[in-house]
Amino acid sequence: MASPTRKSDALCLAGAALLAALAIFSLFCGRYPLSPAGLLAGDEMQWRVFWTLRVSRTVVGVVGGFALGAAGFVYQTVFRNPLASPDVIGVSSGASAGAAAGILFLSGAAAVTASAFAGALAAVGLALGLSALDRSGRHGTVVLAGIAVHALAQTVLMCLKLTADPERELASIEYWIMGSLNGISGYSIGGSLALCAVCLAVLFLLHRQILLLAAEEGEARMLGVEVGRLRLAVLLAATLAVACVVSLSGLISFVGLLAPHGARLLTRRNDRPTMLLGGLLGGVLLVGADILARSVAATELPVSIFTSLLGAPFLLYLIVRGRRHP
Template sequence: MIKSKEINFKVSALFILIPIFVALVCLGFGRYSISVPETVDVLLKGFKGEGTGEMAYSVIFNVRLPRIILAMLVGAGLACAGAAFQGLFTNPLATPDTLGVASGASFGAVFAMMFDANLVVIQLLALVFGLISCLITYNISKIKGKSSIVMIVLAGMVVSAMFQAFVSLLKYVADPQDKLPSITYWLMGSMSAATYKTLILGSPFIIIGIILIFALRWRLNILSLNEDEAKSMGMNIKILRLLIILSASLITASCVSMCGQVGWVGLLIPHLARMMMGSNNKTVIPISISLGAVFMMVIDTFARSATAAEIPLSILTAIIGAPFFIALLRRTGGAWS
């Protein structure tokens, strides 16, 4: 028992330290290259209020640090939400947009862009419409005051398609010279608009959602049982299911509101976590959070550094995620439990 606890502690410490180390490397990576020791030195001086006039300080604190924090939060949040939905729906293909939240948030952001709104308004409308789409999905799924997993998933598909149609309609009527390019680029995902102001507005929702799912992670195993077995264990299935859905939806809406749509993270990372640690959600959730943060930081660093023009995130996640997911499926034979 002691050895098992020691191993678990070492594994937990490792998956906490890896994102921190990757963040330090990514902070120094770019056209203005900074080594890891120099990065640590600049961070320490910056937090003490020293060295504010240096070029390295300006690059790290004003340009790269907000992006790294946002990438870490978005990656951790989407991976956590994806793992939670896969456990809740007992479906390996469930993603953070299963309930149409990302499509609703995208509609809110595009609607704000049509009226030349600032970033704060865009973020607020995206968050509001993301949560509205979740509420619509949950209400549609109710039959005689009750909702089932199948009805929730089907309602989510319908709501997602509806909001995607609304987004397409707005793109159709948008000014092709002015607004359409910015809308299209935003929908493909980017961390370029990351600032401390947007982080203060959106990050609390992601953090709250992650904390709630992390606290309820062991109960996700019970939700994989049928309702009679779960109820016999003293679980309030309705409340638990609602908490997971709201937490994951809050995360997804906030992520989309800050950086647009980013695909594959919520699908790929939980599968990778299960391949490494098994199907117990008690370990899958924290591992997904760690791997998601690392994956998104690496992707964003490559997006801003590979070429002179920044590459949209959804392009990179698809190019990297799809072949990796195919290899993962061939290795596991599609088995999932």
């Protein structure tokens, strides 16, 4: 019988192989036909579409899904809550308000991306700042602060919608909120992906400390862990990674919830390989959903439609399972 470590390693290799296969398929999937033969023949238009649109879109799908899955693992571990997700401290709602402001008052996709990122950072900073006012170090304070920030950001978003042009601006805001990798190009993703990679590297370097945060706070302090500062640092890194993804793709539902749970169900553990597998499954979910979004209908659909079709039943399953096994 294979040891748990070997089983986890095998699952990670299988997840990486599946993600690589989907990424390759994603490069050639879309309304404009690409083929290996055309690329090898040096077709200029095919190469332009390949490098400018398909590669950047696939890279954002892989890295973005990985970040959402890994961040979801961190949130569920730190909060010791199986229903925790990257939205828990208001990052998604803050990004939505920022994107809406960008659509209304700025021009260009890059400006909307920057505005969404700024909104996410503002929400994170406000939530962490409010939680820092509580000197007890309880992790529940961050959740309550996130709920308050989410409500505030939703109020701002509703006010912005009321001032939007119903035919153009309001439709753009609603489409952004539904989430899509359509329109991503290689000219605007470099900074966000670089910061996302740095945040992910920090999270994996701190994986042991993250697992210690899952223990009781008294036990963690006995092991020399500065619980309050470490929790804030870990949450900030995870949320920054999510903010980078959300600023590029819009809101992607349920990936941060589904991927880490799927990894734990497969490995039956809560360790670094499980965190890695959660990231790989997040990439598989996002890239797979993006392939379906541009394949199943004549017009491209929002990615969150497909992630929600998986996520909503799974969320109900977790709730029912929690009641049966309190």
